[in-house]
Amino acid sequence: MFDDPAVDQLYAAYVTLATELSVAFERIDTLERLLETQSGLSREAIRNYQPDELVSAERQRQRIELAERLLRPFRDFREQRIARANRLSDTSPSD
Amino acid sequence: MTAFKQHPMVPQTTHDEQARQDFVSALRGHLSGRLMPGAYQIYAARVEPAFRAKHGRAPKDEHEVRQVMTQDPYYQFWSAMQRRSQELLWESVIDPTERQLPALIDRARKLGQRGAAKRRGRLRLDPQLTVPKYHTAADIHLQPGGYHTDFTADDVAAGAIYDKGINLYMGGALGEENNLMGDTLLAYVREKHPDLKPRSILDVGCAIGNGTVVWARAFPKARVHGIDVGAPVLRYAHARAQALGVAIDFSQQNAEHTEFADGSFDLVVSHIVLHETSKSALTRVLAECRRLLKPGGLMLHLEIPRGRTDIEKFMYNWESYNNNETFSRYMTDLDLKAEAVKAGFAADAVLVDEFTPKLDVAQMNYSEHFFWKILAAFNR
Numbered sequence: 001m002f003d004d005p006a007v008d009q010l011y012a013a014y015v016t017l018a019t020e021l022s023v024a025f026e027r028i029d030t031l032e033r034l035l036e037t038q039s040g041l042s043r044e045a046i047r048n049y050q051p052d053e054l055v056s057a058e059r060q061r062q063r064i065e066l067a068e069r070l071l072r073p074f075r076d077f078r079e080q081r082i083a084r085a086n087r088l089s090d091t092s093p094s095d
Numbered sequence: 096m097t098a099f100k101q102h103p104m105v106p107q108t109t110h111d112e113q114a115r116q117d118f119v120s121a122l123r124g125h126l127s128g129r130l131m132p133g134a135y136q137i138y139a140a141r142v143e144p145a146f147r148a149k150h151g152r153a154p155k156d157e158h159e160v161r162q163v164m165t166q167d168p169y170y171q172f173w174s175a176m177q178r179r180s181q182e183l184l185w186e187s188v189i190d191p192t193e194r195q196l197p198a199l200i201d202r203a204r205k206l207g208q209r210g211a212a213k214r215r216g217r218l219r220l221d222p223q224l225t226v227p228k229y230h231t232a233a234d235i236h237l238q239p240g241g242y243h244t245d246f247t248a249d250d251v252a253a254g255a256i257y258d259k260g261i262n263l264y265m266g267g268a269l270g271e272e273n274n275l276m277g278d279t280l281l282a283y284v285r286e287k288h289p290d291l292k293p294r295s296i297l298d299v300g301c302a303i304g305n306g307t308v309v310w311a312r313a314f315p316k317a318r319v320h321g322i323d324v325g326a327p328v329l330r331y332a333h334a335r336a337q338a339l340g341v342a343i344d345f346s347q348q349n350a351e352h353t354e355f356a357d358g359s360f361d362l363v364v365s366h367i368v369l370h371e372t373s374k375s376a377l378t379r380v381l382a383e384c385r386r387l388l389k390p391g392g393l394m395l396h397l398e399i400p401r402g403r404t405d406i407e408k409f410m411y412n413w414e415s416y417n418n419n420e421t422f423s424r425y426m427t428d429l430d431l432k433a434e435a436v437k438a439g440f441a442a443d444a445v446l447v448d449e450f451t452p453k454l455d456v457a458q459m460n461y462s463e464h465f466f467w468k469i470l471a472a473f474n475r
Contacts, residue, residue: 001165001174001417011175012182019118019183026114 099262100271103202103338104331106191106255115187116263122180124266127460130173131410135463137169138406157408157427164409177460178417181237181264188259189239192252203251203334218333219346226324227349229373233419242302242325254303254331261305265460269305272339276366277309279467280397283450287471288393293317293361297387299350299380300368304332304343310364311341320360322348351379358389365396369470370423377429381438388474394440396470400449401427402462410461431470444473 002008035041051059099105108116142163146154154160164170192199207218226243235241238256246252262269269275284291294317298307301321311319321343323329333345348354350365363384369377384394401423402408408427415424435445449466 001171001178008175011172012179015122015176015179015183019115019122019187022118023111023114026117027111030110 120263160409206334206337216342221347250327251331253327273305277306297360306366398468440472
């Protein structure tokens, strides 16, 4: 639909991702409901859960790791652009 | 969202498979209810004024509208979403079908053998039948293999995929048994031809028989036939009808030239079939319908409208340019009444009518002003 086919691919992947996220949300919802009825773990307890310092630190590490993985292509892209710019400004080895 | 009736031929879904289908259905509803109307608003507020400013006039036809609308970012965005939603629709119903296909084929065989109520519905396939090019040239509405492809022996996959797939297509609006179109045409008959009591009914291009079942139930004393060129959809249709306890004879025939004798039927119907044929096939189908009608018999074809304004025509033709409904755009300027007259019907016996069902915007994919088009003709 777009002049650049990459944009079509991006939208296609984005919609697929949203679909799978919806599936995951339903799975979580089912887990919570079954846990509540079958093992007494209430959704209230889930809603009110406060992670302790150890758990908070672990989760913070996981967030940073996810952000790094998501954004790695941009870092690679930046490094390539800088490297290319440096190559262009280098004097030729034959000089 | 209307729940889909889980009859014995419908594949079971796992937790996640159902969640996936439910999201696709909700996405379709959101796209048509909340995003599609924006294309019309953008056209009125930006695209058409810009065209006027540049050319000193409004776009003169649908093609000029297409040239400018396809460049608009909002239209491009909605269009990309609409296309992906159609692909996801098939993906979400294919997985459960593939997973259970051997069991479905077995069930179809067993249902096919068991009689339905007092009278057994028959299934007759014709392996020698040539599937027309308008089916084989492209996967109609992106369904892999279309209506006609057998992926294995005694296949029913195309039927199972189509049954659940079309239900997602309109966000559940087709009803729990996909009977909206049959119900609409029946409602038209009850309103316009209340004395009609057909004793023999033919549904052409019946696919899985979702429309056919409506007529068989409405006229339980009638002999009801459904024909289609696709073997897997017919096997599914037959098993489905048996499972629902409805006696219908299904056979693999091409509506352009069937094996029935002259004057075999009081009533010949079709539900959104004509736009999936071709220019020459349409002519032959209408002529064949006339040959098959008893004197005084009625032909009724339910069709999707093609739009009144140029922007509507452009939007309705999205399916033709982006969803492998290749022939449908040629119906935009087709004079269906003239085609019926060409097929031998008397001009005063032909009517191209409009009929409005009760749908909300979330179920109308291409326009908020939806009505069904009906080609009606008596064989006088």
